[in-house]
Amino acid sequence: MKETIFPRKFVAQVSVLLTIVGGISFFTNSTCTQARAEELASATPEADVSCINPHLACPEAGEVIDTLKEIAKAYSAGDFSKLSDFLDNDITTFDDKKKKLIVGKPAVMEWVREQWDKSKSEGNPVESYTIDHPFAQVRGDTAIVTFRAVKRFGGKKPKAFASQCTDIFVKHTPQDGWKKLHYRTHWKEISI
Secondary structure (H helix, E strand, O other): OOOOOOOHHHHHHHHHHHHHHOOOOOOOOOOOOHHHHHHHHHOOOOOEEEEEOOEEOOHHHHHHHHHHHHHHHHHHHOOHHHHHHOEEEEEEEEEOOOOEEEEOHHHHHHHHHHHHHHHHHOOOOEEEEEEEEEEEEEEOOEEEEEEEEEEEEOOOOOEEEEEEEEEEEEOOOOOOOOEEEEEEOOOEEEOO
């Protein structure tokens, strides 16, 4: 079987296509300073992060799934410094509520902090994050992972959200490891 290597330009085009096709929504936007986010993170109990039935198309796919789990752990704990380490500088995502593409690590990190801070300030910390049946396929320096994610929030008003997710990763050098280049989610509340 011939290995296909996707050029970076192709990955960017796929990212735009996924942006048009998919959607993302967390809660509502709010402002958050980094100091406030770190204060909230320090008071956050560690969430349970699990990965159920991964399907690995090749050995390298295991590394991608491990990176995905580390991203989920960092987000759930509010460890934005660690989370940032797993994101490519050119990362993109889509804010479904504003119908807006978010481009670049600083903008994506700010948006993620706002969503996390909003949830935390409402007294709803992330209790668990499940990565269900991830399928990872690697082609050269690019990987695509699809999976179902379930986030459970505790606190005053326990609730749960589920999403069908598509994440694109890139590996510039073996030393860098896998970095998230693009992701699409569409969170919907589910029954607990």
